[in-house]
Amino acid sequence: MRYAVLVTGPAGAGKSTFSTSFMTHLRMSKRSAHIVNLDPAATGDAFEYEPAIDIRDLVSLEDVMQEMGYGPNGGLVYCFEYLLQNMDWLEEELGGFDDDYLIIDCPGQIELYTHHPFLPTLVRNLSRMGIRTCAAYLLESQFMEDRYKFFSGVLSAMSAMVNLEIPWINIMSKMDLVTTNADGPARNGRRARKDIARYLDPDPMLLASSHSREPAPSNPRFHALNQAIVQLIEDHPLVSFLPLDLTSTDSLETVVSHIDFTMQYGEDEEPKEPHDLDEGDFADME
Numbered sequence: 001m002r003y004a005v006l007v008t009g010p011a012g013a014g015k016s017t018f019s020t021s022f023m024t025h026l027r028m029s030k031r032s033a034h035i036v037n038l039d040p041a042a043t044g045d046a047f048e049y050e051p052a053i054d055i056r057d058l059v060s061l062e063d064v065m066q067e068m069g070y071g072p073n074g075g076l077v078y079c080f081e082y083l084l085q086n087m088d089w090l091e092e093e094l095g096g097f098d099d100d101y102l103i104i105d106c107p108g109q110i111e112l113y114t115h116h117p118f119l120p121t122l123v124r125n126l127s128r129m130g131i132r133t134c135a136a137y138l139l140e141s142q143f144m145e146d147r148y149k150f151f152s153g154v155l156s157a158m159s160a161m162v163n164l165e166i167p168w169i170n171i172m173s174k175m176d177l178v179t180t181n182a183d184g185p186a187r188n189g190r191r192a193r194k195d196i197a198r199y200l201d202p203d204p205m206l207l208a209s210s211h212s213r214e215p216a217p218s219n220p221r222f223h224a225l226n227q228a229i230v231q232l233i234e235d236h237p238l239v240s241f242l243p244l245d246l247t248s249t250d251s252l253e254t255v256v257s258h259i260d261f262t263m264q265y266g267e268d269e270e271p272k273e274p275h276d277l278d279e280g281d282f283a284d285m286e
């Protein structure tokens with residue numbers, strides 16, 4: 001059986017860093033794994049592990065910009081169109097891996113997750129090749145600093161999720177940057193743990209509540225929009241986040257075991273149920 005994890009999420013969410021830590025973790029657990037770089041814009045020495053497959057061998061943003069005269073964004077779109085037309089290249093590259101676990105480091109262009117046909121096509125190809133695939137969507141913890149920014153992140157995760165019909169988990173990355181108060185209210189940039197829990201398991205009332213540090217927007221249409229979003233999230237509670245703190249081995253292990261479970265990794269060997277998260281999991285975060 002072959003497996004692939006698509007590591008997705010907006011620009012700078014920590015996808016490449018997570019992919020590397022994930023890879024190290026699998027290697028240390030004596031599991032055979034490879035990095036696949038799908039980011040045509042990745043810069044030369046960005047990888048601690050040499051990618052087993054690298055889209056830059058087919059097409060790189062630098063060449064496209066130089067030879068075709070595109071800017072960075074048009075250039076990226078060109079790269080994905082090019083890969084779509086050359087899927088047989090990727091299939092051939094993927095053909096060489098048996099019984100393996102591929103960590104696919106995706107680019108951070110939000111268009112890729114909202115409306116570009118590239119990822120859905122890739123997923124169809126992977127499943128046709130008998131590769132069991134799941135996706136991890138990373139959002140960085142800074143998104144919790146502003147509830148409006150946060151809910152735009154939640155909506156982008158939802159939109160990516162409905163676009164790709166594969167098992168899926170959401171990850172709140174860079175949790176090492178979040179400092180917590182044991183209890184009590186958020187103060188001096190420190191957050192109460194209860195408050196963090198309301199973001200990891202998004203409480204739509206965060207949008208509706210008026211006890212926030214930010215002034216409530218006065219435009220009634222903005223209020224109506226928020227109410228509609230609250231309703232949407234209440235009706236479709238699809239999105240919750242697993243906290244990822246790369247400075248903690250336990251945290252990484254928990255995330256990896258959720259990914260294994262989501263993908264039914266080694267189903268013949270009885271996958272372990274990941275233990276439920278509770279507030280105690282934030283206890284060692286300071």
Ligand SMILES: Nc1nc2c(ncn2[C@@H]2O[C@H](COP(=O)(O)OP(=O)(O)OP(=O)(O)O)[C@@H](O)[C@H]2O)c(=O)[nH]1
Pocket residue numbers: 010011012013014015016017018039106107108109173174175176177245246
């Ligand atoms: N504090 C902290 N910083 C992180 C963590 N993960 C990544 N970073 C930093 O965040 C920045 C972006 O990390 P990347 O791993 O390159 O993010 P990415 O999602 O691959 O970015 P793109 O490929 O450009 O979309 C880098 O400066 C990293 O050092 C983390 O867990 N904690």
Ligand SMILES: [Mg+2]
Pocket residue numbers: 015016017039105106107
């Ligand atoms: Mg990256």
